[in-house]
Amino acid sequence: MANGDLRAQGERVRAAATVLATASDEARQRVLYDVATALEDRREELLAINAQELARYGDSGAGRDRLTLTEARVASMAGALRDVAASPDPLFEVLDHQVRPNGLDVSRVRVPLGVIGVVYENRPNVTSDVAGLCVRSGNAAFLRGSASAQATNRFIVGLWHEALAAAGLPEDGVALVEDSSHETAVAFMQLDDVLDCLIPRGGPSLIAAMREHARVPYVLDGDGNCHVYVDASADLDMAVAIVANAKTSRPGVCNAAETVLVHRDVADAFLPAMAAAIPQVELRGDAETRRRVTAREATQDDYEREFLDLVLAVKVVASLDEAIAHVARYGTGHSEAIVTRDTTSAEEWVRRVDAAAVLVNASTRFIDGGELGLGGEVGISTQKLHARGPMGLRELTCLKWVVRGEGQIR
Numbered sequence: 001m002a003n004g005d006l007r008a009q010g011e012r013v014r015a016a017a018t019v020l021a022t023a024s025d026e027a028r029q030r031v032l033y034d035v036a037t038a039l040e041d042r043r044e045e046l047l048a049i050n051a052q053e054l055a056r057y058g059d060s061g062a063g064r065d066r067l068t069l070t071e072a073r074v075a076s077m078a079g080a081l082r083d084v085a086a087s088p089d090p091l092f093e094v095l096d097h098q099v100r101p102n103g104l105d106v107s108r109v110r111v112p113l114g115v116i117g118v119v120y121e122n123r124p125n126v127t128s129d130v131a132g133l134c135v136r137s138g139n140a141a142f143l144r145g146s147a148s149a150q151a152t153n154r155f156i157v158g159l160w161h162e163a164l165a166a167a168g169l170p171e172d173g174v175a176l177v178e179d180s181s182h183e184t185a186v187a188f189m190q191l192d193d194v195l196d197c198l199i200p201r202g203g204p205s206l207i208a209a210m211r212e213h214a215r216v217p218y219v220l221d222g223d224g225n226c227h228v229y230v231d232a233s234a235d236l237d238m239a240v241a242i243v244a245n246a247k248t249s250r251p252g253v254c255n256a257a258e259t260v261l262v263h264r265d266v267a268d269a270f271l272p273a274m275a276a277a278i279p280q281v282e283l284r285g286d287a288e289t290r291r292r293v294t295a296r297e298a299t300q301d302d303y304e305r306e307f308l309d310l311v312l313a314v315k316v317v318a319s320l321d322e323a324i325a326h327v328a329r330y331g332t333g334h335s336e337a338i339v340t341r342d343t344t345s346a347e348e349w350v351r352r353v354d355a356a357a358v359l360v361n362a363s364t365r366f367i368d369g370g371e372l373g374l375g376g377e378v379g380i381s382t383q384k385l386h387a388r389g390p391m392g393l394r395e396l397t398c399l400k401w402v403v404r405g406e407g408q409i410r
Contacts, residue, residue: 010194016170017140021112025089027167032085034163036078050152062252062308066122081132084375090393105404110397112138113196119144120201124152129376131174137396140173144188147180189214221379223306224254224334226364229323231340232263239339240277245363252308255367259313261323267316281310288316303330333382335367356389
């Protein structure tokens with residue numbers, strides 16, 4: 001796609017955003033409900049297209065898992081759209097209100113950001129999830145997916161075009177960049193007169209490209225080097241179940257656990273039980289871990305990595321302080337869990353661990369927009385501005401000051 005064509009498409013998306021920003025709540029809801037129904041009614045077509053792309057993809061790792069759609073995942077996509085549609089309208093929600101001494105009536109309200117650009121790899125479910133959150137919050141979605149999922153993405157976007165048109169809204173409210181080349185991706189990141197916010201959904205190379213090329217404000221959906229710390233007072237059966245879920249339920253996603261830290265007072269009992277519960281997982285541990293279970297020697301790189309695979313780094317620590325220090329050094333600010341029966345340890349973890357999400361006695365896999373009641377998410381921000389953690393409807397808005405007077409002058 002020539003840059004002129006990309007810019008022309010971007011101008012249409014921006015024009016559509018203006019319409020969506022003032023569309024009725026009912027119209028925006030209707031679009032999401034219609035797409036949810038279409039995903040279910042045309043599921044077989046969608047899965048057939050996705051199967052063709054999977055056959056060409058070949059790889060058997062985490063990338064293939066992210067590319068794969070199944071009946072259950074399509075049902076989940078439809079369900080997420082219905083959840084978002086049923087969520088309260090975030091637009092023009094009044095955050096605060098006051099009347100000044102001079103009689104001015106002052107409030108702040110939520111309004112759409114405008115055009116949300118998303119660059120992502122594989123993950124055709126993101127196409128539907130992001131479109132739903134954007135349209136529901138009065139934004140336009142401008143999507144740049146990967147070549148491996150282009151046909152699947154195109155089919156899903158086609159469903160959005162049909163639903164938008166049926167509701168009397170512009171089809172360009174959800175748009176897909178047709179050219180998946182690197183050059184077009186760079187040009188997309190530089191559409192500063194089109195995009196209001198840019199969100200990357202991908203690995204380190206995509207994040208690096210965003211940092212280097214973007215001319216648009218972006219929110220980083222960063223790496224998920226997530227930890228589970230098993231405290232000295234932990235219920236060990238609970239800890240085994242949490243680690244097994246956090247590592248194996250879906251290892252190729254950002255909220256999967258990558259490192260387990262174990263207090264040395266419970267290491268003798270916990271580590272063999274953990275290893276027995278997850279025999280399919282390759283363990284990489286320090287000397288204290290390897291003394292108790294079979295594991296490869298862990299390197300510093302292992303503690304720094306987001307494996308996105310059935311590989312788990314393990315370290316035995318002497319204290320809660322050492323566990324927190326390890327997370328501070330190697331964590332990516334995503335999701336960090338403690339398993340403990342000690343309320344003091346739990347509160348120390350909550351207060352001192354610097355991450356978008358901290359968990360007490362629960363799997364890191366719960367850090368997800370749907371699981372946390374947001375209906376869905378456009379990503380999980382590991383930044384501290386303007387959003388942190390799962391980004392749902394409210395995170396796709398900004399604030400507008402509204403001042404009402406009766407002729408006051410300064």
